[in-house]
Amino acid sequence: MLLRGKLFRVTDAFAEFGMERRPWLDPAAIQSRYHELAVIRHPDRCGGDPLPLSRLNEARGILSSPPLRLRHLLDLTRPAGLATKRFAPDFEQFARAGSLAKRAEQISAQSASSPLAAAVARAERASLQKEIAEALDRINLRLEALEKNILSLDASWPDVTPQEISLLAEELSFQNKWRQSLRSAQTRLMGG
Numbered sequence: 001m002l003l004r005g006k007l008f009r010v011t012d013a014f015a016e017f018g019m020e021r022r023p024w025l026d027p028a029a030i031q032s033r034y035h036e037l038a039v040i041r042h043p044d045r046c047g048g049d050p051l052p053l054s055r056l057n058e059a060r061g062i063l064s065s066p067p068l069r070l071r072h073l074l075d076l077t078r079p080a081g082l083a084t085k086r087f088a089p090d091f092e093q094f095a096r097a098g099s100l101a102k103r104a105e106q107i108s109a110q111s112a113s114s115p116l117a118a119a120v121a122r123a124e125r126a127s128l129q130k131e132i133a134e135a136l137d138r139i140n141l142r143l144e145a146l147e148k149n150i151l152s153l154d155a156s157w158p159d160v161t162p163q164e165i166s167l168l169a170e171e172l173s174f175q176n177k178w179r180q181s182l183r184s185a186q187t188r189l190m191g192g
Helices: 013-017 027-041 051-064 066-077 091-113 115-156 162-189
Strands: none
Touching: 013 027, 013 051, 013 066, 027 051, 051 066, 066 115, 066 162, 091 115, 091 162, 115 162
16 A cells, blocks of 8 residues: 555554454454544544554455455465465356356447337346346355355364465455456446
């Protein structure tokens, strides 16, 4: 993050929040702790210095996002130079999400060209909306399973391998990207 011409990066988001390094953190606890610390670190209380609050905001972004939190935990706990196996994404799911998003873009562009084109595309739009909803349901189910995996890692903490953390963080990232792509497609189809 760049602040007043100085580049800084939170080196330990867990320490910024005074929280133990763990794979799973309660979102409500993160939010509550953020509010406690934001009052203390506000520039009005820090002699006008925005850095303490900026560091807190960056740490909150890391701790609030499961894939970012797991990667950060991995960076903090993995021995230097230790390589981890890469997650192999489900390319069928990747292609499906991309295809649905592209079709939504095409239908939206076609519908915007004229009222007649919008009427012609109405049935295709409804069908595509259903397909996107089904794909989102599958992704959401997988994300729920991954949340359970985070809780399982947390229950085994600290006897967890960097490999387990890395693979879980990467899959979470892919699933979240696909979900966001499909949500954007849904919004596009609704005219937003």
